Amino acid sequence: MPLVNPQKMLEAARDGGYCVGAFNIVDFLSIEAVVAAAEATRAPVMLQTSSGVIKKFGVRKLVAMARLAADHSPVPVALHLDHGTDVKVLSEAIKAGYSSVMIDASEHPFEKNVAITKSVVEEAHAAGVSVEGEVGRVVGVEDDIVVHQDDAIYTTPEEALEFQRRTGVDFLAAAIGTAHGFYKVEPKLNIDTLRKIRAQATFPLVVHGGTGLPFEVIQELVRAGATKMNLSTQIKKTYIDGLYDYIAAKRTEYDIIKVLAHAKSELVTMISGYIEVLGGAGKAE
Ligand SMILES: [Zn+2]
Secondary structure (H helix, E strand, C coil), X not given: CCCCCCHHHHHHHHHHCCCEEXXXXXXXXXXXXXXXXXXXXXXXXXXXXXXXXXXXXXXXXHHHHHHHHHHCCCCCEEEEEEEECCHHHHHHHHHHCCCEEEECCCCCXXXXXXXXXXXXXXXXXXXXXEEEEEECECEEEECCEXXXXXXXXXXXXXXXXXXXXXXXXXXXXXXXXXXXXCCCCCCCCCHHHHHHHHHHCCCCEEECCCCCCCHHHHHHXXXXXXXXXXXXXXXXXXXXXXXXXXXXXXXXXXXXXXXXXXXXXXXXXXXXXXXXXXXXXXXXX
């Protein structure tokens, strides 16, 4: 089916107590792997692109690749721009056919974050595109965005609700102690904050930094109200390990299709596992 605006899938997930996996793709193979995993588990799914991937391909090529995979698939697939900081790039993505974008103006003070986010919401909604905002600061490295542990700002329920009310974002990333990249120390998660926001919020909540969290912690986050969970670093790790393992085992075999097929198969298995843990399996119907 055509790319879908994820608003309905996220609202259904929030009401149904499960979570939609949002996977950061890096090329067409990883797009195919995410969609194949969603089909295997009959789950709705979100493809996400980071600023680095957008720099490499450009938004038009990414939309074309996502459409190619989604159009022939029976499960709903959304294309989302992850951590947009450049309003110009967001505008290009909206015009090119993204079904959802994230404006990350969380580096700015609250009022400026509200103003920038609100302007993106106006443009996106006029085009039928949904918007994710961020309040508080998620730590770690996300392409060009580097946030140190000392600069982490945990979202409070009050500001989450005020931010959504004033900006009109469709879903909101709350900084509750998860981080981008690999965890070097065990994260201090503020799951109770998520629970408190969920109790009062009418909008879906997003948790970034899914890589490295134990499955039981992920399930606790889902029970607490996480409705969209982002997974990026694990995609890169499984992809690279898949290539490496195959090549290391068969150093003199030069069948590139088999090498890539092995990496893709590893990705499909890993992504399907996350979809199951998030509770999204069987929810495409
Ligand atoms: Zn993120």
